[in-house]
Amino acid sequence: AQSVTQLDSQVPVFEEAPVELRCNYSSSVSVYLFWYVQYPNQGLQLLLKYLSGSTLVKGINGFEAEFNKSQTSFHLRKPSVHISDTAEYFCAVSGPGGQAGTALIFGKGTTLSVSS
Amino acid sequence: GAGVSQSPRYKVAKRGQDVALRCDPISGHVSLFWYQQALGQGPEFLTYFQNEAQLDKSGLPSDRFFAERPEGSVSTLKIQRTQQEDSAVYLCASSLAWGSQETQYFGPGTRLLVL
Numbered sequence: 001a002q003s004v005t006q007l008d009s010q011v012p013v014f015e016e017a018p019v020e021l022r023c024n025y026s027s028s029v030s031v032y033l034f035w036y037v038q039y040p041n042q043g044l045q046l047l048l049k050y051l052s053g054s055t056l057v058k059g060i061n062g063f064e065a066e067f068n069k070s071q072t073s074f075h076l077r078k079p080s081v082h083i084s085d086t087a088e089y090f091c092a093v094s095g096p097g098g099q100a101g102t103a104l105i106f107g108k109g110t111t112l113s114v115s116s
Numbered sequence: 117g118a119g120v121s122q123s124p125r126y127k128v129a130k131r132g133q134d135v136a137l138r139c140d141p142i143s144g145h146v147s148l149f150w151y152q153q154a155l156g157q158g159p160e161f162l163t164y165f166q167n168e169a170q171l172d173k174s175g176l177p178s179d180r181f182f183a184e185r186p187e188g189s190v191s192t193l194k195i196q197r198t199q200q201e202d203s204a205v206y207l208c209a210s211s212l213a214w215g216s217q218e219t220q221y222f223g224p225g226t227r228l229l230v231l
Contacts, residue, residue, distance in 0.1 A: 046220075051217050102149075104161070
């Protein structure tokens with residue numbers, strides 16, 4: 001069975017500071033990895049995804065993530081955050097062997113709070 | 117273009133009532149998913165459709181939950197005899213094709229409160 005662990009439930013940070021949101025996954029097979037962002041009262045929006053190839057993935061809004069197979073991690077980073085980045089961030093995994101062929105399995109989320 | 121839409125956005129139901137939640141996926145999207153998101157948690161898979169075929173319903177928590185997508189576009193999630201533990205946000209997502217690599221596009225969700 002696959003699972004996702006987001007290591008921090010809340011991450012407070014000051015504007016223009018760098019941030020890293022940590023995600024570890026568990027799977028016995030190859031997986032695809034995703035980061036989604038959820039703004040208040042809105043649906044989830046894809047930030048980036050890793051399917052194969054280069055382990056450094058760049059996404060929207062200046063975010064990037066690095067896939068590390070040996071550490072089974074997919075941490076999300078941004079070098080300089082803005083107030084508007086305040087939101088809930090979800091790491092997710094999908095792939096063969098999951099509970100459904102294509103369903104996403106999500107972590108519990110990390111609340112990023114950016115203050116001035 | 118239009119994204120995934122869901123209605124109603126908010127629903128308050130008395131315990132024991134039946135509710136129906138609607139999802140309009142992006143036009144032409146083959147795959148449609150329903151997820152349940154409890155307060156402070158990540159979304160959890162409920163069921164999956166490929167066109168009109170319900171290929172996986174392993175995440176439905178009980179036989180009170182029923183989903184359909186009769187014409188391969190709009191989908192309805194029905195909950196019979198609602199219970200307080202059904203209170204959650206119900207998210208619908210669609211993707212263009214079948215496959216784990218496909219990006220899922222999410223609607224804004226329906227927030228269900230069962231009193």
